[in-house]
Amino acid sequence: MIDMHLPILLIVVPLVSAPLCVLLRQKTLVWAFASLVCVASLGLASMLLIRVLEEGVISYAIGGWIAPWGIEYRVDTINAYVLLLVSIIAAVLMFFALPSVVDEVSGKQHYLFYTAYLLCLTGLMGIAITGDAFNVFVFLEISSLSSYTLIAMGRDRRALTASYQYLIMGTLGATFIVIGIGLMYMMTGTLNMFDLSQRLPPMFETRTAMVAFAFLTVGMLIKLAMFPLHMWLPNAYCYAPSLVTAFLAATATKVSIYVFLRFTFTVWGAEFVFEKLNLDIFLIPLSLIGIYVTSLSAIYQTNIKRLLAYSSVAQIGYMMLGIGFVSVTGLTGGIVHLFNHALMKAALFLAAGCVVLRLGSSNLADWKGLGRRMPVTMAAFVLAGLSLIGVPLTVGFISKWYLILAALEAGWWPIALLALLSSLLAVVYVWRVVEVAYFQKADDDSKIKEAPLMMQISMWGLTGATLYFGIQTDLTVNVAQRAAGLLIGVTP
Amino acid sequence: MISVGLFNYWACMVLMMIGLYTAIARPNLVKKLIGLSIFQVSVFLLYITVGKVSGGTAPILGEGIEAYSNPLPHVLILTAIVVGIATLSLGLALVVRIGEAYDTIEEDEIIERDIVND
Numbered sequence: 001m002i003d004m005h006l007p008i009l010l011i012v013v014p015l016v017s018a019p020l021c022v023l024l025r026q027k028t029l030v031w032a033f034a035s036l037v038c039v040a041s042l043g044l045a046s047m048l049l050i051r052v053l054e055e056g057v058i059s060y061a062i063g064g065w066i067a068p069w070g071i072e073y074r075v076d077t078i079n080a081y082v083l084l085l086v087s088i089i090a091a092v093l094m095f096f097a098l099p100s101v102v103d104e105v106s107g108k109q110h111y112l113f114y115t116a117y118l119l120c121l122t123g124l125m126g127i128a129i130t131g132d133a134f135n136v137f138v139f140l141e142i143s144s145l146s147s148y149t150l151i152a153m154g155r156d157r158r159a160l161t162a163s164y165q166y167l168i169m170g171t172l173g174a175t176f177i178v179i180g181i182g183l184m185y186m187m188t189g190t191l192n193m194f195d196l197s198q199r200l201p202p203m204f205e206t207r208t209a210m211v212a213f214a215f216l217t218v219g220m221l222i223k224l225a226m227f228p229l230h231m232w233l234p235n236a237y238c239y240a241p242s243l244v245t246a247f248l249a250a251t252a253t254k255v256s257i258y259v260f261l262r263f264t265f266t267v268w269g270a271e272f273v274f275e276k277l278n279l280d281i282f283l284i285p286l287s288l289i290g291i292y293v294t295s296l297s298a299i300y301q302t303n304i305k306r307l308l309a310y311s312s313v314a315q316i317g318y319m320m321l322g323i324g325f326v327s328v329t330g331l332t333g334g335i336v337h338l339f340n341h342a343l344m345k346a347a348l349f350l351a352a353g354c355v356v357l358r359l360g361s362s363n364l365a366d367w368k369g370l371g372r373r374m375p376v377t378m379a380a381f382v383l384a385g386l387s388l389i390g391v392p393l394t395v396g397f398i399s400k401w402y403l404i405l406a407a408l409e410a411g412w413w414p415i416a417l418l419a420l421l422s423s424l425l426a427v428v429y430v431w432r433v434v435e436v437a438y439f440q441k442a443d444d445d446s447k448i449k450e451a452p453l454m455m456q457i458s459m460w461g462l463t464g465a466t467l468y469f470g471i472q473t474d475l476t477v478n479v480a481q482r483a484a485g486l487l488i489g490v491t492p
Numbered sequence: 493m494i495s496v497g498l499f500n501y502w503a504c505m506v507l508m509m510i511g512l513y514t515a516i517a518r519p520n521l522v523k524k525l526i527g528l529s530i531f532q533v534s535v536f537l538l539y540i541t542v543g544k545v546s547g548g549t550a551p552i553l554g555e556g557i558e559a560y561s562n563p564l565p566h567v568l569i570l571t572a573i574v575v576g577i578a579t580l581s582l583g584l585a586l587v588v589r590i591g592e593a594y595d596t597i598e599e600d601e602i603i604e605r606d607i608v609n610d
Contacts, residue, residue, distance in 0.1 A: 134568055141575045145582055152586060157593035161602055164586045168515060171528055171579050178535055178572060179508075185565070186542045 006051065007060040007073040010044045010083065011126050013037060018118040027102070027110045034114040035094040038087070041121065045087040049080040053479075059131070067131065068192035074131030078335070078483035082128045082258045085339055089250040089346055090121050096350055096458035097243050099451070103357050104241040105153050113153060117247070119146040124255045133181045133191045133267070136259060137174060140223070143255075144170045147248055151240040162235035169232040173222030180216025183208050184267075196267050204272055213277070216263060224256035226320060227290025230313040237309035238362075242353025245305060249312050250346035254338050257319055261335075264323075265487040274326045283324035288418055291317035295425035299432065304352050304362045307429055308345065311388060314426075315341045318403060321419065325406040331484035332477065333402030339476050340387070340395035340469065347384035347462035351377050354451035354459060364433065369442030371434075376450050378437050380463045385430040387466045390423050394470040398477065500541040507534035519599040521590065525583045532576045539565040539572070 002009065017037040024030045052058055052075055060073040067074075075083075097117075105113050123143025127136055148170070152163035185191055187208050188199040203209045218229075225233040233253075237245045264273045273279045291314045298310035315337070322334025354377045355370065356362050371378045383394075390396035400423065407416035450456065469476050507530055514527025543565035551563035591597050594605055 134571075138571055138575070141579070145575075145578055148582055148586070152589070157590075158606060160586055160590045160593055161606075164521065164583065164590060167579065167583050167586065168524060168528060171583075172512070172515065172531070175532055175535055179538065182535065182539050182542060182565075 003047075003051070005060075006044060006048050007058060007075055007129055008062065010041060010048065010087075010129060011073075011122060013040055013044070014118045014122040014125070018115045018122065021111050021115040021118060025111045027107070028098070030111045030114045031094075031098050031101075034118055035091075035097075037118060038091040038094050038121070041125070042084075042087040042091040045080075045083045045125075048075060049084050049479075052077055052080040053482075068190050068195035071135050072131040072192055072194075073129050074194065075129060076483075077479060077486055078261065079128045079258065081335070081339070081479050081483055082255060083125055085254065085342055086121070086124050086128065086251045089247065089342060090117075092458050092461050093243060093247055093346070093350075094458075095454045095461075096246070096353065098454055100243050100353055100357060100455060101241065104155060104243070109153060113150070116146040116149045116153075119143075120150060120247070120252075124251050127255050128258055131193050133184065133193055133196060134178075135191075137178050137181060140174050140177065140259075143252065144174060147244070147252060150244040150248075151236050153244070154239045154241050156239045158235065159239035162232075162239045166232045166236045169222060169229075173219045173229075176215045176219030176222065178219075180212045180214075180219060183212035183215065187212070193262065193267050197269065200268065201272070204276065210277075213268060213273075217260075217279070220256060220260045220263065224253050224260060224320075225313055225316055227286060227294060227313060227317060230290075230294070230316075233313055234306050234309040237312065237349075238303060238306040242305075242349060242356055245309075246346045246349035246353065249309070249349055250342040253312070253316055254342050257316070257323075257334075257338055261323065261331075261487060270326055270488060280324045280326055283320055284415065287317040287321040287324060288415065288422075290314065291321070291419075291422045292425065295422060295429065298429040299425065301429075302364050304355075304364055304367065304433060305349070307364070307433070308348050308352065311426065311429060312341075312345055314422075315345070315388075318399065318419070321415075322399075322403050322406065325403075325410055326488075327406055327409060328481065328484045328488055329402055329409050330406035331487055332480045333399055333406050335480040335483055336402060336476055337399035339480070340399050340466070343395060343462050343469065344384045344387035344466045347459060347466060348381060348388070350455070350459040350462060351381035351384065354455050357451050357455065358448045364436055367433065367437050368440040369437070371438035373442065373446070373448045374450055376456065377459070380459050381437075382430075382434060383463050384466055385433070387470070389426045389430055392470075393467065395466045395476075396470075398470060398473050402477075500537065500544075504534050504537045504541065507531075507537065521587045521597040521599065522584070524599075525580060525587065528583070529576065529580055532572070532579075536569045536572060536576075539569045 014037055021030050024033055058075045062071045101113055120143050123139045126139030130136055148163050148167045152160055187203045188196055190196055222229045237249060294310045294313040298307050301307035319334045319337050322330045352362055359366055387394035387396035390400040403419055404416045511527045511531025511534055515524050515531055518524050543562040545559055545561045548559035548561040549557055551560040587597055594602050
């Protein structure tokens with residue numbers, strides 16, 4: 001019974017639980033309930049991935065309305081992978097949530113915080129699971145609206161303006177996507193992604209199809225914070241509560257990248273997008289420029305959360321670079337990096353969150369001597385930071401390896417070289433933090449109490465994962481390879 | 493004749509550009525939201541226009557009626573309207589909070605006050 005309805009349960013469980021949080025109200029109770037829901041989602045998502053790996057594509061017709069008339073949930077290797085990623089992050093972060101949310105969100109808003117958190121989870125999973133183009137927009141808005149509220153709950157008043165800025169940009173992006181979907185519907189009369197992929201090819205010559213593609217792509221690029229459309233991201237990540245930053249950094253942009261993959265490869269087809277429209281000659285330079293510009297901006301930041309946010313934009317550049325190669329190796333690199341970056345960036349933001357809890361500040365200047373004052377947290381920060389650089393035996397190395405391999409495979413050694421050199425910039429911005437934390441003397445050199453155990457569990461769980469998946473690459477790389485093959489193979 | 497037939501699309505594009513410009517260029521936060529709403533509404537118009545079938549009536553079964561307009565875009569837009577309202581109300585709520593925190597809802601003044609604080 002559960003087996004048959006797995007795809008819909010994954011959405012319905014958090015969706016129905018969210019309003020229940022409002023009824024519960026009591027802080028710890030709401031937290032316990034939300035954690036239970038996240039763990040249940042994780043269970044469902046892992047069952048789904050196992051089933052997909054065994055049986056292939058699962059199609060679920062909602063309400064028994066057969067696709068293309070009804071809304072279809074279509075799960076294949078790639079979105080099962082994304083669903084698992086989102087639910088793992090959501091579940092692991094719940095440990096961190098209890099002490100961190102008490103510290104950073106005002107007491108009266110706790111139940112609302114968890115309601116928004118679950119709604120955001122619903123939205124993100126919905127985007128990943130659905131096979132209906134318009135449904136993507138609906139879930140996109142569910143996740144976006146709840147993330148605006150989550151960001152606005154930050155302590156600093158700038159959280160409000162950051163959230164507002166994100167609301168404007170996010171809504172513009174989402175509306176661009178709707179325009180694109182509307183024009184696609186106009187040409188084909190269908191909204192089902194699979195059906196669209198069958199009916200679009202005869203329309204490729206028309207201007208409407210071109211315009212639809214343009215709107216859709218720009219909308220998605222805003223949502224996934226591709227350089228130069230990333231302006232909303234640094235502020236939003238910087239002023240949001242630590243938990244929210246970690247959650248959004250690890251999931252929201254990743255899910256948007258999945259949407260990009262889905263639309264470009266499955267719906268439009270690589271042939272149209274990359275051979276006819278040559279999106280890659282635009283995507284690759286832009287990714288590289290993005291990597292350099294935002295890494296350089298990261299170097300000059302004085303706030304750690306902001307520094308990490310800029311580095312996030314740079315890392316998105318790597319994923320887009322991998323996609324731009326349009327080869328199985330390149331896509332594998334991009335998809336693996338999607339997973340790996342979620343782990344390491346969440347770990348880094350959690351470490352920053354632990355410091356914020358004890359120190360009350362994420363300003364670099366206040367982190368002096370922190371290597372001695374909070375050794376455990378800083379150790380996690382450094383380990384996850386090594387991943388960001390791409391040091392061997394960490395996950396960052398695996399993704400960079402595949403990206404560079406893909407560049408060499410395509411015969412573009414200058415790009416491989418540029419991607420390699422850009423790691424040096426990551427060395428610089430991670431080193432800046434290390435230098436301040438370990439080599440500068442604090443005015444007050446007393447030990448600070450480490451963050452509570454609950455927060456340590458989340459932080460070390462994710463940091464451990466960055467090392468584990470750096471050595472044990474079977475699971476991540478294999479699944480990514482299968483997903484990449486599927487994406488490329490769908491279009492002959 | 494063709495230009496008359498495409499009137500809705502022209503109107504939709506004009507509204508879209510007005511909305512987009514307002515949302516980006518206006519410094520007043522409420523005006524930005526108004527622009528955003530106009531932008532979204534223009535998309536509603538686009539969808540509704542797409543659903544129109546020449547000579548078709550409202551999609552209600554009736555005797556002697558052959559052509560119906562396509563009701564699906566209407567349904568989609570009902571959803572989009574709900575989303576638009578949610579976005580607008582959330583945006584306005586944020587503006588109220590920003591107004592309380594900064595005593596202004598002009599973007600340039602907000603930036604100024606943040607710089608002074610740093």
